[in-house]
Amino acid sequence: MSRCIAILLALLAPAALAVPLEEATVAELQEAMKSGKETAASIARAYLDRIKKRDGKIRSVIEVNPDALAIAKKLDEERKSKGPRGPLHGIPILIKDNIATADKMQTTAGSLALVGVKPPRDAFVVSRLRAAGAVILGKTNLSEWANIRSPKSSSGWSARGGLTRNPYSLDHTACGSSSGTGAAIASSFAAVGVGTETDGSILCPSAVQSLVGIKPTVGLVSRSGIIPISHSQDTAGPMARTVADAAALLGAMAGADPKDAATQDAKGARDYTKLLDAGALKGARIGIARKKLSSPATDRALAAAIEAMKARGAVIVDPADIPHAEDYGDDETEVLLSEFKVGLAEYLAEWAPGAPVKSLADLIAFNRKHAAKEMPHFGQERFELAQKKGPLDGKAYLDAKRRARTLSRDKGLHAVIARHKLDALVAPTMGLPWKIDLKQGDRFPFSSTSPAAVAGTPAITVPAGYEGGLPMGITFMGRAWSEGVLIRLAYAYEQATKHRKPPKLP
Numbered sequence: 001m002s003r004c005i006a007i008l009l010a011l012l013a014p015a016a017l018a019v020p021l022e023e024a025t026v027a028e029l030q031e032a033m034k035s036g037k038e039t040a041a042s043i044a045r046a047y048l049d050r051i052k053k054r055d056g057k058i059r060s061v062i063e064v065n066p067d068a069l070a071i072a073k074k075l076d077e078e079r080k081s082k083g084p085r086g087p088l089h090g091i092p093i094l095i096k097d098n099i100a101t102a103d104k105m106q107t108t109a110g111s112l113a114l115v116g117v118k119p120p121r122d123a124f125v126v127s128r129l130r131a132a133g134a135v136i137l138g139k140t141n142l143s144e145w146a147n148i149r150s151p152k153s154s155s156g157w158s159a160r161g162g163l164t165r166n167p168y169s170l171d172h173t174a175c176g177s178s179s180g181t182g183a184a185i186a187s188s189f190a191a192v193g194v195g196t197e198t199d200g201s202i203l204c205p206s207a208v209q210s211l212v213g214i215k216p217t218v219g220l221v222s223r224s225g226i227i228p229i230s231h232s233q234d235t236a237g238p239m240a241r242t243v244a245d246a247a248a249l250l251g252a253m254a255g256a257d258p259k260d261a262a263t264q265d266a267k268g269a270r271d272y273t274k275l276l277d278a279g280a281l282k283g284a285r286i287g288i289a290r291k292k293l294s295s296p297a298t299d300r301a302l303a304a305a306i307e308a309m310k311a312r313g314a315v316i317v318d319p320a321d322i323p324h325a326e327d328y329g330d331d332e333t334e335v336l337l338s339e340f341k342v343g344l345a346e347y348l349a350e351w352a353p354g355a356p357v358k359s360l361a362d363l364i365a366f367n368r369k370h371a372a373k374e375m376p377h378f379g380q381e382r383f384e385l386a387q388k389k390g391p392l393d394g395k396a397y398l399d400a401k402r403r404a405r406t407l408s409r410d411k412g413l414h415a416v417i418a419r420h421k422l423d424a425l426v427a428p429t430m431g432l433p434w435k436i437d438l439k440q441g442d443r444f445p446f447s448s449t450s451p452a453a454v455a456g457t458p459a460i461t462v463p464a465g466y467e468g469g470l471p472m473g474i475t476f477m478g479r480a481w482s483e484g485v486l487i488r489l490a491y492a493y494e495q496a497t498k499h500r501k502p503p504k505l506p
Contacts, residue, residue, distance in 0.1 A: 040090030089133030110158025123225025140180030207473030282313030287320025
C-alpha cells in the first residue's frame, strides 16, 4: 500500500474516541464531553459507525435516526452556551419500535401493517427523554407486536426487522419482546436503551444478554404513545450495561402524565443515581424464591449470588417462596387478551390514524392477506382468541382482573415480603437462553417474571454469571414504588460480583 493511500484511508476512517466505546458508561461519556475530549456529535457518529459495521448478523437496530447527528450538534451548542441539562445531555440511546416518535423514523411494532404511518406526536416518555437532552439514535427490532401474536412465536422475529440474534451466541435467542434493545445495548450500539414489558419483555432479554433491566412499578413511567398489550401490566423501562446507567435513564423516564391515569401517583423526575450505595446489602433482609425456578446452571448461579450477598452483610431468608405464583396464569391471559383488543383500537385511532388497519379484526385480516411475509414461521392464534373477547365491563374480564391482582400482589408478593419483613425477594430471572428454532418457536425453561408483572410491582435483573458462555441473571423484586430500594440492592450486588463481560461480536 502506498503512503498516499494509507494517509487517505486514515483521514477517511472515524477518529478514535477518547473513551473506548465498548462498555462505555453514561458517566464516562459525560466526563469526555465535559472535558472537551469528545462531543455529543462525535459520540453519536461513533455509535452509528459501530452499528453499521457490527449489526449485520445481529439485526438489533431496525432503523437509525437520520437526524441524530444534527440533534447531537445542537446539544453541543447548548452545552457551550448554557451547560448540560442533566446526566443524559448528549447521550445516545436506542428505543424499541413500539414507542411512538414524531420524527423521520417509523413506529411499527415490527409489523408491515404500520409501515409508513407517522404518529402525530412523540410518546410521553420520548418527550421526556428529548427534554433530558438524550440523542435518540434509532429504533430497535422486537418480537412483533411485543410477542402477543402467537404462543408458537420465536422471540426477536418481526416481519419488518427479521430475526434479532443474541450477540453472545448467534444461534441462541435474544429473548423478547425487547430483543433488539437487549442485543443492541449488550453490543454497545448505544449507551443505554429503552424496552417495554408486559411479562418478561425487559427482564428476559436483559438476563440472556448480561444486562441490567428495570421493570418499574406500573404507573411510574407513562404508556401514552406506546403500542399496548395491557394497561394493567404494560410499562417501559431501562436496559443498560450497569445499574448506574439504568438508574440514570429511569430518572429521566419517570413522571406523571395526564393522559395516563396509572401515573397519577408517580413523582417527577428523580435522580436515582444518588441512591447508589455499594454497602446497601449490609443488614438487608433478602428472601430467596426457589419454587420451580431450578436448573443445574441457575442453581449454581443462585448459590454464588447468595454467598456474595451474605459476604456483604445481607440477612438471607431461604426459602421465601411467593404464594399463589402459579394460580393466576389463566386469569392473566384473560386480562391481556381482553385489554389488547380494546387498547389496540384506541392506539390506532389516536396514534396511527392513517394506518390501513383500525382494529384487531382488521389486523387479523391484514396478516392473512400478507401471510407469506407476516406469518412464514408462526400464526396469530392469540390475536384470534383476543378478537373473541368481550368488553372491559364484562364479568369474565373483571373477575379475572380482580383475582390476578389479589393473588399476585395482596396475597402474593406483598404478603411474603410482609411476612418475612423483607427488603427484596431474589430469584433466578430465567434459565439459560435456548437455541433458535423458527419452526418450533421459543422453549422457555422457566421464568420468575410473572409475579411482579401481574402485580404491577418493580423488578430489576442483574448479571449473575455465565454457563458455557451464555449469560444468566438474577432478579430483585419488591413492593410497589420500591424502585429506590431495589436499585440500591442491585447496585451493591453488582459491585460485589461484577459479572458482566462484553460479547465477542461477529
